[in-house]
Amino acid sequence: MEPNVQAAVSAFQSGQPVCLFDSEKREGETDLLFPGGHAVAATMRQLRQDCGGLLFLAIGHDVGEAFGLPFLQDLYTAPAAVATSPVLGQLITNDLRYDARSAFTLSLNHRDTYTGITDHDRALTTRRFAELAQACLNEGWELDSAIKHLGEEFRTPGHIPVCREANGGLEVRQGHTELAVGLARLAGMTPVVIGAEMLQSEGDFALDVEAARAWARARNIPFLEGADLVKALNVTPSLDS
Numbered sequence: 001m002e003p004n005v006q007a008a009v010s011a012f013q014s015g016q017p018v019c020l021f022d023s024e025k026r027e028g029e030t031d032l033l034f035p036g037g038h039a040v041a042a043t044m045r046q047l048r049q050d051c052g053g054l055l056f057l058a059i060g061h062d063v064g065e066a067f068g069l070p071f072l073q074d075l076y077t078a079p080a081a082v083a084t085s086p087v088l089g090q091l092i093t094n095d096l097r098y099d100a101r102s103a104f105t106l107s108l109n110h111r112d113t114y115t116g117i118t119d120h121d122r123a124l125t126t127r128r129f130a131e132l133a134q135a136c137l138n139e140g141w142e143l144d145s146a147i148k149h150l151g152e153e154f155r156t157p158g159h160i161p162v163c164r165e166a167n168g169g170l171e172v173r174q175g176h177t178e179l180a181v182g183l184a185r186l187a188g189m190t191p192v193v194i195g196a197e198m199l200q201s202e203g204d205f206a207l208d209v210e211a212a213r214a215w216a217r218a219r220n221i222p223f224l225e226g227a228d229l230v231k232a233l234n235v236t237p238s239l240d241s
Helices: 003-013 041-050 061-067 072-077 079-084 119-139 143-153 176-186 209-218 226-232
Strands: 018-021 030-035 052-059 104-110 154-164 192-198 223-225
Touching (some): 003 176, 003 226, 018 176, 018 226, 041 192, 061 119, 072 079, 072 104, 104 119, 154 176, 176 192, 209 223, 223 226
Parallel strands (some): 018 223
Antiparallel strands (some): 018 030
8 A cells, every 4th residue: 555545544543634636637636524423523523624625425335225315316306395385497417518417415413413513513413423433333223223223313404415436436436425425434444424625715726736735735635636546445447447
């Protein structure tokens, strides 16, 4: 394993952040990522203050399947939904310049939160989802049981947008969701990762990759490019990914 990849894995295993740049051929963005199971209020505060982009929770395809979490794009384009709310037919996502479909699934709040937006609330939602996902995967809950457990602790909509890994992971899609989940798997951790996109201070553009690299270096935060992770995981992307 390359030294920069090993440094990222070691940091993640210790609950520390990693900066991950996807590719100039995709979004051209660097995300600051933390393992979801280690989220505390300070985690959310750093993401909020140092990044500027959307806080999101990246989850593995296996987690999405275990809880039966649908892709929002599928929900919004279902014929029954469009018939009930015709506006959905006009708002269809069919013009992404960097991908074929959106990774977003449901947004969540833990039921013990108040508004769900504070650093404490969002940390609780993140951490408990990761813990519940780990229990579900370890114990092999049936779908009905997993959904019941999820509903007992969480509600939707909420203040943690969840993004679900594509079936096939990095072999079929090299988005930040798949990269974040891939890092967690390489570290032997639950595939639930909290992160946010790093923007320029004015918020007009994504933070330039070299500026992001320098920012990470100054704070002793490991920096990875998507290609580093794909290589470390020995993944062969499909030609159309």
